[in-house]
Amino acid sequence: MELLSGADMLIRSLQDEGIENIYGYPGGAALHIYDALFRQDTVKHILVRHEQAAVHMADGYARATGKAGTVLVTSGPGATNTITGIATAFMDSIPMVVLCGQVASTLIGEDAFQETDMIGVSRPVVKHNLSVRHPSEIPEIIRKAYYIATTGRPGPVVVDIPKDMTAPNDRYEYVFPKKTKLRSYNPAIRGHAGQIKKAVDMLLAAKRPIVYAGGGVILGKASGQLTEMVRGLGYPITNTLMGIGCYPASDKQHIGWLGMHGTYEANMVMHNADLILAIGARFDDRVTNATEKFCPGARIIHIDIDPASISKTISADVPIVGPVDSVLKEMQSLIKESKVRPDADALAAWWKQIDEWRAFHGMRYETSDDVIKPQEVVEMLHRLTNGDAYVTTDVGQHQMFAAQYYKFDKPNRWISSGGLGTMGFGLPAAMGIKLNFPDEEVLCITGEGSIQMNIQELSTCKQYSLPVKIINLNNQALGMVKQWQDMNYGARHSHSYMDSLPDFVKLAEAYGHEGIKITRKEDLEPMLKKALAMKDKLVFVDIYVDPSEHVYPMHVARGSMKDMWLSKTEKV
Amino acid sequence: MRRIISVLLENEPGALSRVVGLFSQRNYNIETLTVAPTEDPTMSRLTVTTTGSERVIEQITKQLNKLIEVIKLVDLTEGAHIERELMLVKLKATGSQRAEIKRTVDIFRGQIVDVTSSVYTVQLAGDSAKLDGFIQAIGATGVLEVVRSGVSGIARGEKVLSL
Ligand SMILES: Cc1ncc(C[n+]2csc(CCOP(=O)(O)OP(=O)(O)O)c2C)c(N)n1
Ligand SMILES: [Mg+2]
Numbered sequence: 044m045e046l047l048s049g050a051d052m053l054i055r056s057l058q059d060e061g062i063e064n065i066y067g068y069p070g071g072a073a074l075h076i077y078d079a080l081f082r083q084d085t086v087k088h089i090l091v092r093h094e095q096a097a098v099h100m101a102d103g104y105a106r107a108t109g110k111a112g113t114v115l116v117t118s119g120p121g122a123t124n125t126i127t128g129i130a131t132a133f134m135d136s137i138p139m140v141v142l143c144g145q146v147a148s149t150l151i152g153e154d155a156f157q158e159t160d161m162i163g164v165s166r167p168v169v170k171h172n173l174s175v176r177h178p179s180e181i182p183e184i185i186r187k188a189y190y191i192a193t194t195g196r197p198g199p200v201v202v203d204i205p206k207d208m209t210a211p212n213d214r215y216e217y218v219f220p221k222k223t224k225l226r227s228y229n230p231a232i233r234g235h236a237g238q239i240k241k242a243v244d245m246l247l248a249a250k251r252p253i254v255y256a257g258g259g260v261i262l263g264k265a266s267g268q269l270t271e272m273v274r275g276l277g278y279p280i281t282n283t284l285m286g287i288g289c290y291p292a293s294d295k296q297h298i299g300w301l302g303m304h305g306t307y308e309a310n311m312v313m314h315n316a317d318l319i320l321a322i323g324a325r326f327d328d329r330v331t332n333a334t335e336k337f338c339p340g341a342r343i344i345h346i347d348i349d350p351a352s353i354s355k356t357i358s359a360d361v362p363i364v365g366p367v368d369s370v371l372k373e374m375q376s377l378i379k380e381s382k383v384r385p386d387a388d389a390l391a392a393w394w395k396q397i398d399e400w401r402a403f404h405g406m407r408y409e410t411s412d413d414v415i416k417p418q419e420v421v422e423m424l425h426r427l428t429n430g431d432a433y434v435t436t437d438v439g440q441h442q443m444f445a446a447q448y449y450k451f452d453k454p455n456r457w458i459s460s461g462g463l464g465t466m467g468f469g470l471p472a473a474m475g476i477k478l479n480f481p482d483e484e485v486l487c488i489t490g491e492g493s494i495q496m497n498i499q500e501l502s503t504c505k506q507y508s509l510p511v512k513i514i515n516l517n518n519q520a521l522g523m524v525k526q527w528q529d530m531n532y533g534a535r536h537s538h539s540y541m542d543s544l545p546d547f548v549k550l551a552e553a554y555g556h557e558g559i560k561i562t563r564k565e566d567l568e569p570m571l572k573k574a575l576a577m578k579d580k581l582v583f584v585d586i587y588v589d590p591s592e593h594v595y596p597m598h599v600a601r602g603s604m605k606d607m608w609l610s611k612t613e614k615v
Numbered sequence: 616m617r618r619i620i621s622v623l624l625e626n627e628p629g630a631l632s633r634v635v636g637l638f639s640q641r642n643y644n645i646e647t648l649t650v651a652p653t654e655d656p657t658m659s660r661l662t663v664t665t666t667g668s669e670r671v672i673e674q675i676t677k678q679l680n681k682l683i684e685v686i687k688l689v690d691l692t693e694g695a696h697i698e699r700e701l702m703l704v705k706l707k708a709t710g711s712q713r714a715e716i717k718r719t720v721d722i723f724r725g726q727i728v729d730v731t732s733s734v735y736t737v738q739l740a741g742d743s744a745k746l747d748g749f750i751q752a753i754g755a756t757g758v759l760e761v762v763r764s765g766v767s768g769i770a771r772g773e774k775v776l777s778l
Contacts, residue, residue: 162629167640171683174629191683226778227625227686351677354670 047217049178050079050209053142056185058085059219062113064104064478065089065142066097070117071157072144075209080115089478089507092499094121096471098128099497102137103472104479106458107433109264111138111192112475118144118206119157123164127465129199130168134462135285136262138197140188141165148176148205161203170198175208179215183223190223195230196349197262231348234365234373242320242344242361243377249318250389251340252278255301258285258461259323259347265368266290266454269322272375276385279397281309283324285461288451293430298397299406302330303598304443307404307607307615310596312397313338314605321345323367326357327462336603346370404596404609406447415564417441417516417588421448423568424486424514427575432484433458433476437469437493440522443594445488467496473511474504484512484575491517491541491585501554504581512574513583515547518590526593530608531600551583562587617646618672619691619698619768621776622661625684626652633682634661643667643675647700647743647765658686658778662767664743687776695771698742703728704750705759708735712757723749734759742766 047055053076057065066089069077080088091097094116101112116125122143132139146155162172171191173184184202192200207213246252260269260282266289273280273296280290281301290297299306301313313319319341324330331337334356345352345359346367353362363370408418421444424432434449435458436442442459451457458476460468473487487494494515504511524539548558557580561570567586574582599606599614608614624630631650638645643665650661665675672690679685691698708716709732716735720727725739739749743766750758770776 163632166633166636172629225683228683349681351674351681355674358670 045217046214048075048079048209048211048214049175049181049204050075050211052178052181052215052217053185053204053209054079054083054086055217056182056219057113058083059182060185060189062086065113065115066091066100066475067115068094068097068117068121070119070121070144072118072146072206073115073121075206075211076115076142076144076204078211079209088115089503091471091503093497094124095128095467096474096497096500096503098125098132098139098141099468099471100475100478101139102128102132102468103435103458103475105132105137105139106472107455107476108479109262109455111140111189114139114141116141116143117157118146118161119159122161123159126164126168127467129165129201131460131463131465131468132199133168133170135258135460136197137199138192139199140185140192141199141201143201143203145174145203145205147207149207151205161201165201168199169201170196172201172203174203175205178208178210178213181208182217182219186220186223187225191225191228195228196352231365232369234346234363234370236373238361238363239370239373240377242363243374243381244383245318245342245344245361246276246320246374247378247381247383247385250386251315251317251393252276253312253316253319254278254280255313255319255321255324256280256282256286256289257322257324258283259367260286260289261454263323263348263367265323265371268368268371268375272371272378275375275378277390278385279312279394281305281312283327283330283461284446284459286324287446287457288454291452292450293452298401300446301604302327303332304447304594304596306406307596307609308397308400310598310604310607311400313341314603315396316341319343321359322371323347325352325355328356331357332598332604332606333601338604408595411589413564414589415561415567415586417444417518417592418448420514420516420567420586420588421445421488423571424488425449427571428484428486432456432486433473433480435459435469435472435476435485435487437489437496438464438466438523439490439493440518440526440592440594441488441490441493441516443523444516466493469493470497470500470511470513474500474509477509477511478507486512486514488514488516490522491515491519491544491547492521498550501551501556501581505555508579510577510579510581513581515583515585516588517544517547517585518588518592519544520590522590522592523594529593547583547585551581556581556583558583558585560585560587616668616672617664617666617692619696619766620663620665620676620679620688621691621768622663622679622688623653623686623776623778624650624659624661625686626657626659627684630659630684631661633684634663634679637678637682638663638665641674641678643671647763649765649767655778662765664766686778689770689776691768691770694774696768697771698766698768699740700743700746700766701764702739702746702749703762704737704739706735706737706753707733707757707759709733716753716757719749719752723752725749
């Protein structure tokens with residue numbers, strides 16, 4: 044029989060769970076655990092410079108690999124610093140386990156030094172949270188935490204660990220549970236056969252169909268299945284911001300992503316469709332625009348692992364609760380068996396209409412001979428990296444430009460905070476990816492506002508040699524805020540202006556990295572090439588782009604999906 | 616529409632706060648809430664009465680079901696059910712009022728469970744409308760204190776909510 048302290052059990056459980064890297068920051072309540080970490084070398088710990096960054100690193104790793112990320116922090120401020128990161132993961136259903144130190148159980152409730160009710164504070168932004176009440180429970184709790192985080196609709200799980208639970212001299216038998224079962228938690232493992240049959244009949248009878256795929260397709264590892272089915276049907280497909288890469292963007296059936304800043308054609312197709320097949324998407328307000336004006340002629344099939352996502356904002360005609368890969372597999376085999384074929388004439392007419400919409404806007408933007416346009420930077424990056432990089436972003440105009448002009452043909456490569464829209468996400472997320480995929484190109488496309496929200500991580504990048512490429516689309520403004528002020532507040536730029544910016548080149552150099560500043564259009568390509576050629580260096584590329592640029596298309600507020608601004612002057 | 620949702624919950628610390636947190640976080644109404652352990656001490660039975668449109672009620676049940684510690688739930692108002700609430704009420708009772716109150720208590724099939732020279736304490740069980748009716752019959756001026764348990768409910772017939 045093997046006797047271990049709670050701290051050793053915790054680390055052993057992580058090993059048995061197959062965890063290789065954890066991201067964290069030490070402090071009083073976590074010191075027993077940090078000591079146990081020190082005495083082994085299987086689980087590698089990455090020391091960040093701010094706990095929020097540890098969570099985004101774990102998140103970036105999770106989004107790129109589909110596996111749960113792991114974070115370790117101390118109680119009180121260490122724990123509260125993770126909240127933004129946890130909320131970010133929660134909104135995008137990212138699997139993650141956050142291990143938090145806590146004051147000793149005997150002190151809880153006494154306002155002890157660095158005591159925060161982390162269970163209470165995190166409750167609204169976690170899939171679940173768990174407290175350790177006895178050291179011997181630790182293996183079981185760790186198993187449960189990963190099980191809950193990774194199954195069903197994934198999400199972050201917090202584990203609160205009072206310091207006395209990890210005391211070195213309290214030893215208990217270590218048994219890692221092989222299986223976990225919770226009587227109160229049984230995520231669906233397949234969709235309802237009758238509903239699937241109904242969906243297939245409707246799908247094959249549609250005249251103006253559209254497939255609307257979301258992040259759930261990527262989380263559910265169903266991109267291959269989806270692509271096969273959609274290709275077979277010959278139907279148009281659009282996806283959400285979170286679904287980018289679930290279907291190859293270069294394929295002609297792909298009509299771009301939809302929603303507030305989606306393509307003209309994707310929004311038009313949705314509005315005019317007679318059938319919407321929604322897969323792992325949640326009819327978010329940034330997609331639907333005003334719900335009462337949403338797609339008036341469409342019947343809706345909605346597949347999701349989470350029943351609460353179905354008919355939440357938009358009612359589904361055929362709801363299907365189940366894992367997307369298995370539901371799509373069943374649909375595919377029914378389609379193959381069926382004698383009914385899609386109506387070729389209707390489909391041809393539909394595609395003719397779609398191609399007209401495509402030609403109408405075509406994601407055009409004005410170019411200029413002297414100022415650098417942010418869109419062209421992204422297009423150039425796409426070309427120079429063969430469209431095959433991992434791209435993380437922060438939040439703002441640069442995020443939308445990155446999503447619009449970097450065309451992803453693979454899932455798990457577009458890494459962006461969609462649901463919460465967290466500035467400060469991009470750099471640490473990129474670090475989490477680079478650490479796990481050292482041979483892949485990892486770009487962080489950011490803005491001068493966002494990058495300053497976790498800039499301290501340049502130091503972590505130095506410590507662990509994480510040569511990500513930071514592409515700062517520097518418009519010297521909180522561009523997205525400014526755009527809204529231009530459009531809705533009479534161009535009164537209340538606090539959207541980034542005055543007194545640092546010299547980012549010197550800043551990068553101060554942290555031991557390379558910095559490149561680009562202000563002239565003719566320097567753009569050679570300098571970007573130069574930056575990308577420095578394989579082993581983190582390069583901070585500070586690019587001065589047109590400060591007056593807006594993101595288009597853009598939904599007209601409170602309109603339907605088809606109501607868009609296409610430029611500063613054209614509204615349709 | 617008013618609904619009575621009955622929930623089997625893991626009897627664990629923090630489980631109740633998740634239910635209550637869910638209601639406030641998503642802007643749902645709680646009219647009454649009762650909770651106590653069941654015959655199996657690892658489980659609690661929670662009854663919540665709430666109001667909302669069809670869509671809101673559907674979301675409430677789905678969101679409740681999503682909580683890891685919720686084992687099962689049923690919307691009792693979807694079928695025949697029995698609803699009970701217990702009320703303890705202190706009434707001003709002097710002079711001729713005493714006989715009058717006694718009569719009203721009898722009509723409502725309540726019991727006077729404590730007496731002083733000027734106060735009756737009455738116990739009354741029934742559905743919420745009956746308890747409201749009693750208070751109305753007594754008249755607000757005579758009521759000194761009201762304690763209501765909140766609604767508990769159970770389905771009629773063979774249906775049971777259990778593991
Ligand atoms: C943490 C956080 N605070 C505030 C916001 C609101 N916000 C959204 S975009 C934006 C401007 C971002 O500026 P920058 O990073 O320079 O990007 P740009 O829009 O200029 O490309 C702000 C402040 C946010 N999304 N996240
Ligand atoms: Mg900016």
